[in-house]
Amino acid sequence: MIEKAFNGDRNYWGWIVFLLVIISAGIYSYINQLTTGLTLTGMGRDVSWGVYIAQFTFLVGVAASAVMVVLPYYLHDYKAFGKIVIIGEFLAVTATIMCLLFILVDLGRPDRILNVMLYPTPNSMLFWDATVLTGYLLLNIVSGWTVLGAERKGVQPPKWVKPVIYLSIPWAVSIHTVTAFLYAGLPGRHLWLTAVLAPRFLASAFAAGPAILILVSFILKKTTGFDAGKQAINKLAVIVTYAAIINFFLLGMEFFTAFYSNIPSHMHGLQYLFFGLHGKGQLVPWMRVSMIVGLGSLVVLLIPKLRTSSKWLIMACIGIVVSIWIDKGVGLIIGGFVPSPLEEIVGYMPTLGEVSITFGIWAIGILLLTLLLKIAAAVKTQD
Amino acid sequence: MNENRREFIKKTGLGVLAGLGVASGIFPKSSFESAVASTTHEDSASGRRWGMVIDTRKCKDGCTKCIDACHEVHNVPDFDNIKDEIKWIWKSPYGNVFPGESAQFVSEETRERSYLALCNHCDNPPCVRACPTKATFKRDWDGIVAMDYHRCIGCRFCMAACPYGARSFNWRDPRPAIPKRSQAYPTRERGVVEKCNFCSERLAQGLQPACVAACPEGVLTFGDLNDPESEVRLLLEKNHTLQRRAELGTRPSVFYII
Ligand code: SF4
Ligand code: SF4
Numbered sequence: 001m002i003e004k005a006f007n008g009d010r011n012y013w014g015w016i017v018f019l020l021v022i023i024s025a026g027i028y029s030y031i032n033q034l035t036t037g038l039t040l041t042g043m044g045r046d047v048s049w050g051v052y053i054a055q056f057t058f059l060v061g062v063a064a065s066a067v068m069v070v071l072p073y074y075l076h077d078y079k080a081f082g083k084i085v086i087i088g089e090f091l092a093v094t095a096t097i098m099c100l101l102f103i104l105v106d107l108g109r110p111d112r113i114l115n116v117m118l119y120p121t122p123n124s125m126l127f128w129d130a131t132v133l134t135g136y137l138l139l140n141i142v143s144g145w146t147v148l149g150a151e152r153k154g155v156q157p158p159k160w161v162k163p164v165i166y167l168s169i170p171w172a173v174s175i176h177t178v179t180a181f182l183y184a185g186l187p188g189r190h191l192w193l194t195a196v197l198a199p200r201f202l203a204s205a206f207a208a209g210p211a212i213l214i215l216v217s218f219i220l221k222k223t224t225g226f227d228a229g230k231q232a233i234n235k236l237a238v239i240v241t242y243a244a245i246i247n248f249f250l251l252g253m254e255f256f257t258a259f260y261s262n263i264p265s266h267m268h269g270l271q272y273l274f275f276g277l278h279g280k281g282q283l284v285p286w287m288r289v290s291m292i293v294g295l296g297s298l299v300v301l302l303i304p305k306l307r308t309s310s311k312w313l314i315m316a317c318i319g320i321v322v323s324i325w326i327d328k329g330v331g332l333i334i335g336g337f338v339p340s341p342l343e344e345i346v347g348y349m350p351t352l353g354e355v356s357i358t359f360g361i362w363a364i365g366i367l368l369l370t371l372l373l374k375i376a377a378a379v380k381t382q383d
Numbered sequence: 384m385n386e387n388r389r390e391f392i393k394k395t396g397l398g399v400l401a402g403l404g405v406a407s408g409i410f411p412k413s414s415f416e417s418a419v420a421s422t423t424h425e426d427s428a429s430g431r432r433w434g435m436v437i438d439t440r441k442c443k444d445g446c447t448k449c450i451d452a453c454h455e456v457h458n459v460p461d462f463d464n465i466k467d468e469i470k471w472i473w474k475s476p477y478g479n480v481f482p483g484e485s486a487q488f489v490s491e492e493t494r495e496r497s498y499l500a501l502c503n504h505c506d507n508p509p510c511v512r513a514c515p516t517k518a519t520f521k522r523d524w525d526g527i528v529a530m531d532y533h534r535c536i537g538c539r540f541c542m543a544a545c546p547y548g549a550r551s552f553n554w555r556d557p558r559p560a561i562p563k564r565s566q567a568y569p570t571r572e573r574g575v576v577e578k579c580n581f582c583s584e585r586l587a588q589g590l591q592p593a594c595v596a597a598c599p600e601g602v603l604t605f606g607d608l609n610d611p612e613s614e615v616r617l618l619l620e621k622n623h624t625l626q627r628r629a630e631l632g633t634r635p636s637v638f639y640i641i
Contacts, residue, residue, distance in 0.1 A: 037573045038537075039554035044466035048542040048552060108537015108552065108574030115516040115536050126515035126540050187509050187631040188546025265482070341548040342479040342500070346465065 001152060004378035005371040011223070012374070019367040026360010029353040030105060038108060041354040046346035047337040049106070051329070051358050056102040058208070058329040059095045059365075060179045061201060063136065065209020066092035067172035068239050074165050080235060083380060084228040087220070088213055089144035090372040092172075096137040098365040103130075105357055125181045132175045139168040152379045176201045183336060191269030191336045194257075200250040201328075207243035208324040210236045211317040216373070218314060226377035237313055241301040244320055248298065251327075272345070273335045280345045283334065286326050294323030432506065432526035433581055434608035434636035435595075436618045439498055442602045449499070450474070452597035453579070458570045460560035469551035471579040472501040472594055481639075483628060493641060499602075501594075502549035502579040503627060503635030504528045513544035519576075526608075526636060527581045535575040542576060546631055550578045608636060 008016075033040050043050045069088035072078035104110050121127045143165045150157040180198035183189065214236050217228040258266040271277045273287045297319030306312040339345050350358070453459070453472050460469055474497040477489065481498070508528050510519050518535035521528050542550045556573045564570075568584055571577055582592035590596070595603040606615035615638075618624075624638040 037553070037555040039467055044554070045468050045542075045551055046465070046548070048539045103538075106538070108539070108576075109535065112516075112534070112536045115518075115534055119516050119534070121515050121517050123512050124515040124540070125513070126538060130515070182540075183543075186513070186544050186546075187633065188628065189543065336543070341482075341546050342475055343482045344479065 001149060001375050001379065004375045007378070008374065015370065016367065019363045019370070022363035023360050023367065026357050026363065029356040030360070032353055033105070033357065034110075038106075040351060042348050042350045044346065044348070046340040046344065047334060047348040049333055049337065050348055051350045051354060052102045052106040054329045054333040055358060055361070056099050056106075057179060057201075057333060058325055059099045059102065060133070060176055061205030061324075061328065062209045062212060063092045063095035063099065063133075064172040064176040064202070064205050065213070066140065067169050068206055068210050069213065069236070070165065070172075071169050072235075074162075075169065078235075080229060080231040083226075084213065084217060084232045084236070086144060086148055086376045086380075087216055087228065087373065089140050090369060090376060091209075091213060091216065092140045093137060093144065093372065094365045094369040096133055096140070096175075097368065098361055099133055100137075101361045101364065105361070125178060125185060129175075129178045129182060132171065132178050136168070136171050136175050139164055139171060143168060148376060148379055152382070173202065176205055183332075188341055189336050190265045191273075191332070194254060196250050196253055200247065200254075203243050203247040203250055204324045204328060205243075207240050207247050208321050210240045210243070211320045214240070214317045215314065215321070216369075218310070220373060220377060224374070224377040224381065226381050233313070234308060237301065237307050237317075240317065240320060241298070241307070244294070244298050244301065247324070248295065268339055269335050272338050273331050277339065278345060280347070282347050282349075283331055287331050290323045290326035290331065293319045294327070297323065430524045430526070430609070432608040432636060433504065433586070434526075434606065434615050434638065435581075435592075436604045436615050436622075436624065436638045436640065437499055438602050438604070438618075438622075438640045439496060440640060441600045442496065442499065443600055444496065446600075447474070448597045448599065449594035449603065452593045455563060456565050456582075456585075456593045457568045457580075458557075458561050458565050459577075460557035461562055462555075462560050467554045469553065469557065469577065471551075471577075472499060474498065475500050481625065481627060483630060484625065498639065500547065500549070500627075501637065502528065502545075502581075503547055503633065503637045504579075504581055506634035506636060507632060509544040509546065509631075509633060510541035510550065513540045515540060522583075525586075527583050529580055529583060530575075530577060532569075532571050532575050532577065537574040537576065539576060546628055546633065547635075550576050552576050 029040075041050060041052075066088040069081045069085045073081040073085045104113065107113060116127055116130050143161055146161045147157045177198045180201045183192035184194065184197040186192060214233055217233060220226045220228070255270060258270050268277060272281065273283050274291075275281065276284050297316040300306045300312055300316040300319070307316070334348050337346075337348075450470075450472050454461070454470075457471060459471055462468055476497055477484075477494055480500050504527055506526065508519075508521055511521050511528060514520075515538060516534050516536055518531045519528065519541050520531070537552065539552055542552060553571055553573050553575055558570055561570065582590070582594075585592060592603075592605055595605045604614050604618055606613040608615060610616065618640070619638060622640045624640055626635040626638055629635070
């Protein structure tokens with residue numbers, strides 16, 4: 001099947017070359033970081049995690065969201081998702097690989113990464129996260145590839161793949177829950193110390209992930225002629241709408257609990273992010289954009305006439321993705337470190353090298369997704 | 384649980400399952416977790432538990448003798464920017480060292496003083512719980528929270544987990560920034576975390592920690608918290624003391640007389 005990825009027109013190859021250029025720049029920056037140290041990033045003693053871990057968090061959500069097409073299709077036999085399910089699975093594969101890469105570039109000693117498996121430490125949530133992510137990657141590669149291979153030969157997929165697919169459903173929930181546990185179980189980081197962190201992670205994932213899926217489907221239709229079907233897109237749009245409502249609802253819960261109880265340590269994180277604390281509010285514009293764009297997109301999605309129009313739907317999906325990316329990929333992680341345990345407010349600004357590595361990993365992911373979907377589209381449109 | 388059985392559980396991978404059980408609260412906390420942190424329970428105090436009492440009333444403003452001694456003995460580099468900064472022991476204002484305690488109308492005298500901050504060698508350390516490689520671990524014979532610099536992968540999960548800001552990361556090669564090389568303790572490499580070790584290398588030689596020995600005012604008292612006759616316990620008996628952020632349940636082994 002792989003040969004189908006190397007059979008494209010000029011635009012296709014131009015796109016591949018473009019991605020390779022960004023990847024090369026990222027690799028160059030990473031080599032610099034390897035030889036000089038993480039001092040080349042904007043992170044420091046107080047804000048000790050930055051964009052890398054934030055991207056990781058966002059992408060675990062994207063990976064988990066595949067369940068939103070897998071579950072209706074395989075468990076409820078919802079036929080309209082027949083064509084889109086493979087896109088979801090391949091999106092999960094690429095997002096998981098990106099997650100692992102983001103963890104890798106964040107490590108001070110990446111050469112020792114195997115220590116996580118050599119000295120398994122069940123009381124560490126990071127150990128569990130590495131374990132469930134690797135498992136999820138394998139589950140999705142196996143199920144996606146096998147089903148697609150069977151389709152190419154025009155036969156039914158083998159029976160053993162069904163249990164694998166069923167297993168991937170609760171597994172998807174587990175990866176994002178364990179990722180939330182990385183943060184939610186730490187004493188003294190009040191922005192994270194909340195029981196709704198895992199539910200919020202899942203809600204935002206099930207909004208942003210299917211929104212990306214809708215966008216990818218539109219791109220595929222335009223570039224390869226592979227159409228996931230109007231009905232599937234409409235159904236996904238409804239899923240995005242509900243998930244986005246739950247996401248904002250849960251965010252509202254955070255605000256109520258913190259501000260009505262009026263406990264300073266519980267308010268500080270949200271104050272810093274949304275209003276500024278002691279005159280410092282580096283992330284305030286970001287968070288406000290996230291709120292406005294997110295709520296605006298939700299309004300569009302709530303109006304059936306707009307939701308079913310491709311143009312409005314595309315804009316709303318972009319809005320939801322941007323909003324949640326800022327919320328999880330910028331605010332949540334950095335906000336957890338401010339104020340510091342000693343109540344100091346230390347800013348964080350990613351450096352050029354850090355941004356270039358981040359783009360590099362995104363480009364690796366998009367390249368991989370391009371190749372996988374090229375194969376999938378070729379198989380699906382072969383007759 | 385005896386050694387053989389512990390080995391057996393590890394080998395069969397049951398340990399992993401057990402961890403899941405502990406995480407979800409199916410099994411009682413006791414047996415399996417003890418392999419990692421066995422003195423987390425007050426009643427299991429069979430060994431020593433090193434601790435410290437800091438009499439902040441005696442601490443002189445502007446004096447940094449204890450800090451200098453510690454950083455010199457342990458080859459702590461001196462970068463002059465807060466991003467790369469590495470510190471094992473330092474001074475901060477009252478509101479920063481005791482964020483929960485800074486209620487209204489704190490006396491001027493209390494506010495103006497500065498307070499020593501260092502790793503608390505918590506009896507129930509969140510950093511140890513978070514570390515995915517056991518590079519940070521609690522020594523079950525004396526309660527010291529120690530580091531294995533050769534195992535640490537530099538994930539900095541422990542830094543996120545420590546509610547006292549006690550940990551520093553080697554963002555760059557520390558060696559060029561060490562003012563005077565000491566032979567008493569190894570230097571570290573780029574990419575690993577480090578923090579106060581309660582001078583375990585000096586304790587092994589029967590010496591007091593470097594900061595305790597360096598203070599001319601007798602501010603710092605070091606000893607075994609599990610020994611009711613020890614000097615630290617007598618001080619705790621006679622004075623009202625604070626632990627930093629005691630409400631978090633980490634059970635710090637460093638106490639403050641305000
Ligand atoms: S003070 Fe911080 S680094 Fe020290 S033992 Fe406690 S949690 Fe760990
Ligand atoms: S940085 Fe090192 S000591 Fe800290 S949690 Fe990671 S592996 Fe453990």
